[in-house]
Amino acid sequence: MDYLFARFFADTAAVCGHEKTLHANFMHQLLMDGVPRDCIAREHADGDKRIDLVVHANRSGDRWLARDDAVVAFEFKGGAYNVRNALHDTIDSEGYCADMDKLATLRRQGAEAWFVCVDMAELGLALSPRQQQRVAGQCARRGVHFAYYAQGADHCVIARPGTKPVDVALACGMVRNEGPVRWQDCLPELASLLNRADVTEDTVTGFIYHALQRAGVGTNRLSLETYFNCAAQGTRMHQRPDLCVFGDRVGGRFNLYRSGDRRRPNDGIKIGDLQAVIEVKSSANARRVSAAAFAKKIAADIDKLVWWRERLGQARLGAGYADVSKPDYVMIAVDNSQSSLAPSTLDDLRHHAAKNSVHFHYLKVAHNEKA
Structure with missing residues (x-):
């Protein structure tokens, strides 16, 4: 160990x-x-x-x-x-x-x-x-x-x-795969990892992190549950995306303030370097949840990404970034049920995502004997 x-x-x-x-x-x-x-x-x-x-x-x-x-x-x-x-x-x-x-x-x-x-x-x-x-x-x-x-x-x-x-x-010579790797490159690896019917949302997020690493996105570019000051909603709590992919500038500093100094917020660097905001939806109890309920949860997470687009877009403008089309907003839905969502339901979800410029990926868990 x-x-x-x-x-x-x-x-x-x-x-x-x-x-x-x-x-x-x-x-x-x-x-x-x-x-x-x-x-x-x-x-x-x-x-x-x-x-x-x-x-x-x-x-x-x-x-x-x-x-x-x-x-x-x-x-x-x-x-x-x-x-x-x-x-x-x-x-x-x-x-x-x-x-x-x-x-x-x-x-x-x-x-x-x-x-x-x-x-x-x-x-x-x-x-x-x-x-x-x-x-x-x-x-x-x-x-x-x-x-x-x-x-x-x-x-x-x-x-x-x-x-x-x-x-x-500590281990010497750790390979840090930093560079212009796209988040989409993780999808083939991710599909091969999903072989369990009971895989939970947290485990799926871990698989996505691993697949991104395997695709060449380094540790200092990947953050779970990232805090942004622009996401504060009048309380001590912040909204946090499931997973964020950054460029090289952040360098692993995903926290709110440089050196814990409130006078040095990190939002400007993080928002400018942000490449993808990813939300994950999965349910280990999908066999006990109706298809309609599961689809409703996916749609709610797409709406969450729309909220992130608005918040981060305003923050990018405020920080002087002209291009508000960045980052990519990504919905990855992992279906644990015995049967796939109906084609009409998937079409509705894809349309909802497309009209809001959200990348939508629906992945079906392969059931095996162990599951």
Whole structure:
């Protein structure tokens, strides 16, 4: 597992944004390592709880072998909360985080459990060496492994219960496929990944992230749940697209403010560099949801993209960008049901998308015996 963390932390060393971007990148690392695509789940249901990432496979030699039960589980902490480093808010002075207890439940069921922290240096490092020891101790008492990375360091820290923490050097020579790659290039790879009837919306989004990476869009251009100041609606909450694709200028800085300084908003750079806004609609319970209800949800997400076009278009003009046709607005609908949507329903959805200049892609999940 150490080599996976060495790759993951090296790849996300410049990323400052929403925690879910970290989930998606680690899912990408697992898929690249050969974990079968039907053995990975984001936001895995465990009773009334959700686990960030769960793998139903174990490594045997140089292969990952599928298993029915959860074999490895991960909870991630890190990200930008407005101007704050998320670790400041989610880990208390004793090193405790409630997500450790979520992992402890799966640990008692036999799964290998990892509590993973990315300390985003741009917002001020949250965990001192002493605090890292406290976190490791809290994890150890629950039989949970701890992986920690302070962005900017040349190593990460791995602490397993009953052993001393060790420094692990980051992977060298990580390939960063930055350049003028189109988001459309991910679609053939994405179609091949969708082989499970129970694939959830979060897992689909992770597959899209992976397919974009495979197509050549690098880590510093991909962000889940991106915050934009122009999306504030008079409250502390912001609307956030499922996935954004940027050009090279953003450089992984997807947060609201440079260095957490409210006087230095990132919107101007992000909006000018934005290439695609992607909304994803899928339902693991599609077999229990009517086709009409599913189509209505897709139409609502197309309307959401129209809202984004209006907000971002106004913001682009305000920032001095003349071309308001950018970015692309993309609706990816993944149908989990036994039968496809009716041709007339699909025609209506395509027409609704086309009249609003939204790229519409409908992908049918292939049902297999395991599903």
